Amino acid sequence: MSATQQGTDSHAEALAKIGSGLKKRTELALGDEFLRKAVAFTTDKLKTGKLKAADDFGDWETWRERGRAIREHVISHIDFYLAQFSDNVAKAGGNVHFCQTGEDAVRAFLDIARKSQAKLVAKGKSMVSEEIHLNHRLEEIGIEAVETDLGEYILQLAKETPSHLIIPAIHKNKQQIADLFSDHSGQSFPAETKPLADYARNQLRNIFLEADIGLTGCNFGIAETGTVTLVSNEGNARMVSTIPKVHVVVMGMERLVPTFADVEVMLNLLARSATGQKLTTYTSFVTGPRREGDLDGPEELHVLILDNGRSAQLGDPQFQEVLHCIRCAACLNVCPVYRQVGGHTYGSVYSGPIGAVLTPLLHQDYKEAGQLAYASSLCGACYEACPVKIPLHDMLVQLRHRKVKLKMTPLAERIAFKSYATAFGSVTLYRLANKAAYWAQKPLLRGGAIRRAPAPLSGWTQSRFLPMKPKRSFRERWQELKQELAARPEGKEERP
Ligand code: SF4
Incomplete structure (x- = not known):
């Protein structure tokens, strides 16, 4: 094991021991020079790429306004669109499960797994499954869940949680990944992209072929057709959603758009804001399970729609807009606080400015999680970067205000x-x-x-x-x- 890996392992172990305590986690991250450099390097690249992509696109502010208007419309009529989406999923042959809490979603998944006698789950990237700690629960009952997104796969081997919404292993470099793969395989890997990617590809190929269930998130659910939209740059979401016999989608209840025309706007905003791409490499539209005559696709499709604290924000004039988020991570990449401390410091699956707002709201925890509202300089860079114009800096002030009103300050x-x-x-x-x-x-x-x-x-x-x-x-x-x-x-x- 190399020195670089030892450094990060001790950081991860220390984090695991500390658990809560924003101040301690911050001190630990600030003392990890490697982490700070790695996070700043990648977020700089993403930030620059996004600015160029937005510039090339032209009239970015008009696109942002269109994106904001679509999200505002959907969230203001979420009852209508949830009903339309679930009806259309059912018409296409899928099953919809409404889950009030994370525990309800886990139970629904375990029920599906039991019925299909599943032993192996191939997972595409899904922040909601992280939110409900699904891997841990599957492990408890002897079902193996394997992450197939490369970043998530690396973190699974390292026994760590994601530290960025779209680049989960942002805090690791090639040398650390080579050390990790070497430890895992007993072979020796150089710190080069190709052999490392080849190794992961070979390992995951069998997982795709042998998995009983494929699990994915959902970037956007299209209400008019009951279609689940998945974007990925590695093609793994496509494999996971077509090869196993059962496909389970786990999505937050807010991830809907009314029509295909709307999803076009959102995909343009998402790819440019997230990675500076014009379009993500693979975009899949899944409407129902395999139909007669189809060459591939799952025999069963289940869509788990999760509330878990989201509906509590509906009708709240200060915080309803947090449901507009499309999880592009642009706000993380520009945040002067996130760029110094990385994602683990936030102590939540959602980090950066959106995590600082979302975490206390979802958990209704203004005492511990509410401290995150102070992990901000209130510079407003997050608002400027957000493709759907969520005023995160105002929300952070409102959260501080709420904490004061509840007498939760020292x-x-x-x-x-x-x-x-x-x-x-x-x-x-x-x-x-x-x-x-x-x-x-x-x-x-x-x-x-x-x-x-x-x-x-x-x-x-x-x-x-x-x-x-x-x-x-x-x-x-x-x-x-x-x-x-x-x-x-x-x-x-x-x-x-
Ligand atoms: S708050 Fe805005 S910038 Fe941040 S992840 Fe959500 S959509 Fe992207």
């Missing part, structure tokens, strides 16, 4: 802000507080700045200085200046 912080508000509400108190702050800082000043502040401000001075508060306030200096100007003889006015 007591010291609440007292500090109350005092701050009182001082700012009265001219006299404001002036007094300014004078008091000037004198209070004196014992801490070194060379005209506070270099090491006491708690609770100590975190602030860990990486920067707190500038000295001047003796006279701006208002006092302004008054003095005005008096000085007024006292000057007429005609002798000069700009100060």
